[in-house]
């Protein structure tokens with residue numbers, strides 16, 4: 254097996270890194286690995302769309318300002334400038350690869366409005382933008398003979414030697430085996446970590462693997478506590494990606510109201526429903542804290558008849574499954590973990606602090622978002638930096654002798670009793686409690702976490718582990734990093750503590 258550049262993650266960041274690179278250097282052998290088949294990536298479930306200046310009324314300065322404001326000016330202004338000015342270019346790349354967008358009859362783009370944006374600038378495909386993009390890009394990927402796809406294989410760690418990344422160690426549960434794949438360069442594009450929280454909009458795969466892997470390898474990370482919560486997640490007990498009520502609903506004039514029917518956001522926020530996500534979440538938490546039995550609601554009942562089914566078919570069918578009719582019923586909402594603004598620190602080409610390791614997409618901390626991401630700024634970020642990383646690698650990559658590619662495998666023993674999902678749920682609750690209240694959780698002191706990590710580490714070393722064990726190990730790796738971050742007095746507060754209950 255030969256892999257010159259190995260990419261981990263079949264979301265937008267991983268797939269487009271591969272495509273951009275191969276278009277520049279078709280001679281490079283690329284391997285793309287995913288622990289599933291990409292259909293449980295965050296990309297696949299993106300609803301709103303991609304933010305980009307598309308009309309003469311709008312301007313790059315305005316998109317730039319909105320992004321900085323949403324991020325509380327903790328963003329890197331140079332990175333913000335680059336992403337907003339190049340967003341139209343990368344959207345054009347997607348269009349040229351066959352992705353279609355909602356348009357008016359005269360061909361003009363039908364642009365959406367979302368919280369924090371001063372103009373309608375969201376390019377979208379109904380409320381299923383991510384699915385359409387993922388399917389189209391994945392089908393383009395299949396055209397390139399030099400891109401090899403390995404699915405249902407989870408990268409558990411980097412192979413680091415002599416201060417360089419030399420490849421990855423992969424766990425294949427179905428085959429009960431682990432293999433070490435050498436590669437000249439590795440790109441981590443493993444997405445975010447929101448599923449390490451008990452309530453999340455992400456699919457189960459967003460478990461922060463790339464971040465945990467990087468932490469174990471001593472790679473520099475940044476802004477770790479800045480996890481964004483999404484304010485409008487249908488509160489029907491369980492949460493997952495399918496319960497998200499897209500931000501575009503508020504852009505289309507949906508109200509957020511309390512039990513008395515009052516649009517309480519305006520009590521503290523001049524932009525009301527069009528305020529940024531962090532502010533809307535805080536206002537909702539404050540409101541429901543007044544009466545623990547109360548709910549906040551999204552109200553779409555005033556939408557012209559047929560709007561929901563026509564413009565938001567995914568949300569409409571979600572409501573139907575929950576026995577709710579958005580034209581008649583109020584939709585109960587509660588915030589849930591949605592996006593990680595922090596992550597592996599990279600420069601504008603995706604380079605990390607570890608030689609031969611790159612990171613692109615949600616796993617990376619580029620400085621674009623500050624402490625709170627502006628809606629629909631994530632997919633454009635992944636595209637811009639995937640393109641930059643590909644350009645850098647196309648220039649730098651040198652052919653090495655094929656002899657250096659030796660695949661190493663070993664059998665893994667995964668006893669049934671080993672690895673309890675309930676243990677993971679327990680850690681999730683503990684992490685959430687800590688994250689939200691900044692108080693010491695009942696369980697989960699730094700020492701307890703380190704003791705547990707040591708046990709897990711030992712069993713991974715001995716080849717006795719399971720997918721559940723790897724999940725717990727990654728969760729605790731991140732938990733430990735958050736605790737250390739806090740202990741060392743982080744420069745900025747955790748985002749959702751100002752009004753903690």
Ligand SMILES: Cc1cc2nc3c(=O)[nH]c(=O)nc-3n(C[C@H](O)[C@H](O)[C@H](O)COP(=O)(O)OP(=O)(O)OC[C@H]3O[C@@H](n4cnc5c(N)ncnc54)[C@H](O)[C@@H]3O)c2cc1C
Nearest residue numbers: 262264265266288294295296301302408444614615631632
């Ligand atoms: C419900 C929802 C709606 C959203 N809506 C929008 C929107 O409208 N606009 C916008 O800009 N952003 C939106 N976002 C955010 C955006 O979708 C993500 O930030 C972005 O798609 C991340 O892309 P990515 O390629 O970095 O990661 P992902 O798309 O999450 O892909 C990561 C891939 O890596 C794989 N992987 C993870 N760990 C491993 C491992 N150890 N080994 C092998 N493979 C691994 C996963 O299986 C996955 O396929 C939304 C997110 C969610 C959850």
